[in-house]
Amino acid sequence: MTFSACCTHCETEALSDAAQLSDAEVARMRNHLRACVPSLATDRLRELGALLHHFQVTTTTTPERGAARGELATAAALGATA
Numbered sequence: 260m261t262f263s264a265c266c267t268h269c270e271t272e273a274l275s276d277a278a279q280l281s282d283a284e285v286a287r288m289r290n291h292l293r294a295c296v297p298s299l300a301t302d303r304l305r306e307l308g309a310l311l312h313h314f315q316v317t318t319t320t321t322p323e324r325g326a327a328r329g330e331l332a333t334a335a336a337l338g339a340t341a
């Protein structure tokens with residue numbers, strides 16, 4: 260699963276397909292918001308909840324290795340029976 264965060268002020272994707280929401284991603288979102296809306300009090304953005312209020316966060320479940328492995332397994336099974 261990956262995370263994308265779209266700024267609700269400028270609709271820019273501040274975060275795109277991040278594997279997680281760690282400190283680095285949160286810092287990137289915070290930096291974006293500081294540049295995007297300088298009038299926002301930065302102390303109010305320290306809390307993740309307040310920060311996330313300015314982003315539309317979406318999660319994407321990508322068909323990663325599990326699905327690929329499933330397909331391979333199917334192909335192998337087909338190959339075995341053919």
Ligand SMILES: [Zn+2]
Pocket residue numbers: 266267268269270271291292295296
């Ligand atoms: Zn923005």
